[in-house]
Amino acid sequence: MTTNTFDSKASYEVIRRLEEAGHEAVFVGGAVRDHLLRKTAKDIDIATSAEPDEVKAIFDNTIDVGIAHGTVLIIIENEAIEVTTYRTEGTYTDHRRPDNVHFVKTLRDDLLRRDFTINALAMTKNGKIIDLFNGETDLKERLIRAVGNPTERFHEDALRMLRAVRFSSVLDFDIEAGTLLAIHQNAHQIKHVSIERIKIELDKLFTGVNPMKAMNTLFSSRLGKELSLYTDKVKELKRALPFVIATEGWAFFVTIAEINPSKLANHFKLSNEEKNFITAVHKLYTKRLESDYTIEDYYSYDLQVLKCAEKFFHAVNVDAGTLTDLEIEERKKALPIQTKQDLEVSGKDLMEWTDLPGGPWTGEWIKKIEQAVLHGQCKNTLTDIKDWFMNDFKCEK
Numbered sequence: 001m002t003t004n005t006f007d008s009k010a011s012y013e014v015i016r017r018l019e020e021a022g023h024e025a026v027f028v029g030g031a032v033r034d035h036l037l038r039k040t041a042k043d044i045d046i047a048t049s050a051e052p053d054e055v056k057a058i059f060d061n062t063i064d065v066g067i068a069h070g071t072v073l074i075i076i077e078n079e080a081i082e083v084t085t086y087r088t089e090g091t092y093t094d095h096r097r098p099d100n101v102h103f104v105k106t107l108r109d110d111l112l113r114r115d116f117t118i119n120a121l122a123m124t125k126n127g128k129i130i131d132l133f134n135g136e137t138d139l140k141e142r143l144i145r146a147v148g149n150p151t152e153r154f155h156e157d158a159l160r161m162l163r164a165v166r167f168s169s170v171l172d173f174d175i176e177a178g179t180l181l182a183i184h185q186n187a188h189q190i191k192h193v194s195i196e197r198i199k200i201e202l203d204k205l206f207t208g209v210n211p212m213k214a215m216n217t218l219f220s221s222r223l224g225k226e227l228s229l230y231t232d233k234v235k236e237l238k239r240a241l242p243f244v245i246a247t248e249g250w251a252f253f254v255t256i257a258e259i260n261p262s263k264l265a266n267h268f269k270l271s272n273e274e275k276n277f278i279t280a281v282h283k284l285y286t287k288r289l290e291s292d293y294t295i296e297d298y299y300s301y302d303l304q305v306l307k308c309a310e311k312f313f314h315a316v317n318v319d320a321g322t323l324t325d326l327e328i329e330e331r332k333k334a335l336p337i338q339t340k341q342d343l344e345v346s347g348k349d350l351m352e353w354t355d356l357p358g359g360p361w362t363g364e365w366i367k368k369i370e371q372a373v374l375h376g377q378c379k380n381t382l383t384d385i386k387d388w389f390m391n392d393f394k395c396e397k
Contacts (some may be wrong), residue, residue, distance in 0.1 A: 010079035011044045014059075015125040018083075021058050023050035025083075026107065026122040026130065033118050036129070036139055037171075046083045047122065049105050055083050069101050086110035089156070108132055115153055115160045116167070116179075117145045142173045150182035158189035162201045165217050169208030175217065187222040198227065199268050206249030212238055228267060231257035239315035247274050248308050251281040255312050277305065284309040289316075293323075298332045299374055306332065336380050340370050345385045353386060354393065365389065 011027070018025035025048040031041040048055065052072050056062045061075040070085035087101045088109050104110060107122060107130065114120040117135035129136065138145050144164050146153045154161050161183045164175050175183070190198070205214050215237060217223075224230040231237065236256050243249045250270060254261040261282050265275045284293075284301055288309055298306065306328050314322040323331075337343060347362035369389060373380045378388035 008044050008079060008081070010077040011046060011081050012125050013076060014046055014074055014081050014083060017058055018048050018050055018055070021050070023048050023054065024107065025050070026124055028122045029119055032121040032123045032129070033139065035123065036121070036136065044081065046081060047086055047107065047110055048083055049086055051085050051103050055085070070103060087113070089113050112147065114147050115163060117147055120147050138176070142171070143176045144168060144173050144179060145176035146179045146182065150179045151186060154182055154186045154189060158186070159193045159197050159201065161186060161190060161223060162198060165214045165223065166201045166205045166208070168217060169205045169211045169214030172210040172213065180217070180221070183217070183221045183223065187226050190223060190226050195267065195269055202229070202249070203246035206243045206246045211243065212241055229253060233257055236315045239318065240312055245304070247277045250274060251278040251308055252312065254278050254282050255285045256316060280305045281308050281312070285312050288313045295335070295374060299335055303329060303332060336373050336376065337370070340366070342380065343370060343373065344380050344382050345369060349382070350389065353390060365393070368392070
């Protein structure tokens with residue numbers, strides 16, 4: 001392995017300077033895992049034997065992002081590098097965060113507290129892998145295995161159960177039997193975790209390499225029911241995959257799985273943008289069950305909403321004639337206008353043509369013109385719109 005595996009010269013400089021000051025320092029966690037999987041390493045983290053005050057004394061530009069837990073953010077060469085002191089953790093009274101942490105001097109003690117063997121790997125700046133829990137073997141065998149006793153790991157932080165399921169989707173790995181059994185036995189503990197942390201994991205799960213594998217685990221382990229995210233429409237789910245964006249996953253549960261949109265949105269604290277998307281998909285999907293899309297549908301809904309609703313329609317109605325993404329794109333593109341802003345007319349034009357002051361009537365007529373152009377009653381040119389408008393305006397007077 002070469003030292004340029006991580007595209008971050010700054011991170012190597014951080015380790016070099018920590019070592020120069022007499023401390024141990026290594027790359028840890030997901031970046032090392034991704035490196036071994038020949039993926040681009042992201043979220044590079046460094047663990048060190050140096051305590052926070054010692055780290056801050058070495059570098060000029062630091063930020064205390066989690067100093068109570070040993071984490072200091074170092075700004076160097078226009079990069080932000082997280083450095084965390086080797087530590088062990090005390091009891092987890094709330095099943096979410098340690099009641100206290102203890103700084104230690106050995107890497108082994110630090111790695112013992114981590115969730116899964118594939119995340120408990122470390123690497124020196126020279127590329128040497130430090131693997132104390134057979135994480136490399138689990139990577140090769142495509143297994144997610146808890147470090148030590150899985151029940152203890154999940155009691156420390158119940159989110160780790162959902163993280164295991166998320167990794168099975170993102171990496172397309174299986175969950176090791178003992179770890180999976182512990183998830184089955186401790187699924188109820190997920191209630192101790194904040195919904196914000198849960199949603200982050202589910203968003204990643206929805207868009208993973210093999211979300212179906214993860215969903216099957218979610219449903220069979222009772223995690224799904226504990227999260228109020230369960231469906232027996234497994235065949236339909238399989239046909240609805242892949243989800244292009246995470247919000248499609250949420251939309252699936254309010255359409256095919258028939259979970260109340262407001263209830264789901266409020267429970268998982270979806271953003272307004274996410275709420276608008278799932279509401280639009282639900283409305284369009286319901287309509288699609290009864291009829292084809294109309295010109296108004298192509299005009300009113302975003303491409304992503306149209307494609308998602310059609311995909312869900314096909315997942316439920318396998319034998320029904322469905323539109324491809326390309327056909328949807330072409331039909332929407334063929335519309336004479338895409339939005340009201342595309343109209344070659346404004347309220348000011350209407351006032352000039354009629355010699356009348358502005359008022360609500362201009363907005364009402366712009367809407368009529370919008371529909372006339374959309375349905376081909378007149379072309380979207382100033383001359384054609386004026387001819388159409390003046391004729392209809394006189395007729396209504």
